[in-house]
Amino acid sequence: MLPAAAPSLPSQARRRTSLRDPATALRVALAAGWLVLALTTVLVGQRPASLEDLRAGIKAGEITEVRVSEGLEPGATGYATQAVVWRDGLLGHRTEGWQLSPGVDAPSGGEPVLGPDLAGELRAEGVSVLPLADRSAHSEVAGWQVPQQVGLLLFAEWVVTLFLLVGGPVPERATRWAWFWLNSGPFGVLAFLLLSGPFPGVPAPRPGARRLTGGWAFLVSLVLGGAYLGAS
The missing domain is CATH 3.30.720 (Signal recognition particle alu RNA binding heterodimer, srp9/1)
Structure with missing residues (x-):
């Protein structure tokens, strides 16, 4: 039986939202890059x-x-x-x-x-x-056909996000394994960047809130992935 949640982070572990923090600055930069690439996919895909x-x-x-x-x-x-x-x-x-x-x-x-x-x-x-x-070379991204350069940039974005997940600060709201499974969806990377740690304009999780675990996140990713494929 899967556990309902993982232990919460100590409330004092919550870092202030500051772009001087390398992890926060990297999350903001990756989120901006994700939005630009998503817009590019819609416009040229x-x-x-x-x-x-x-x-x-x-x-x-x-x-x-x-x-x-x-x-x-x-x-x-x-x-x-x-x-x-x-x-x-x-x-x-x-x-x-x-x-x-x-x-x-x-x-x-x-x-x-x-x-x-x-x-x-x-x-x-x-x-x-x-x-x-x-176009002689292209990539498939969530069902869209895009120029290969866009596909390579999106892959690089995902790789850097994965390194942040594995080697960065302990993520909020979900465990590392939970965020790993959620990152498999088309919007999982953006959700991780916005919600896994301090981010400008995003409120902190309430003190003592428990985190989503990998088992439940895997099930959620299956449901969301099936719903996305059914709608596309």
Whole structure:
């Protein structure tokens, strides 16, 4: 049976919130970096979507321009992978599938069939179709496709946060193992940076409050992870 909580930290162990404290300054810097990278992911990243989502947006008048990658050469037979990218408001979306020449079956794998001439079909619907210079290297971040540089910076942010968790001051509100499991979620890193120790504008935990333990945090991370995947 999992314990409900870990012993609390002594009240006198609570450090004052000061950027002169190296651990506090590092938390603030990492939190600012996380927010910048999260905003960058939203602005330049592409969420997976379906061809039905694209057509619904076109029908509603919300999408008037798309970018389509090169597919089969003119007159060629067979199949090729084709990508379509569009923006709906501030968010970028992306769908990929097979471009097939007439009489050719799609390979197995579950990817959708976009048709023999998707670009022509979209132009016929009044949509502006531009060529897509697809990025050669990219990373997947919580379902978003982002430039590889953004993915590497996010990974570096997570590594430095992990070093702070392991080698920094004893964290507040949860044990080290608890924060480790919570950090596996898309917003766990930010929660750790804001709540594990002194942070400007964030009140301290009440004196004598007990901390979340690793076992319960593991269960919480499973529930939150399942809810996030179900909503995405």
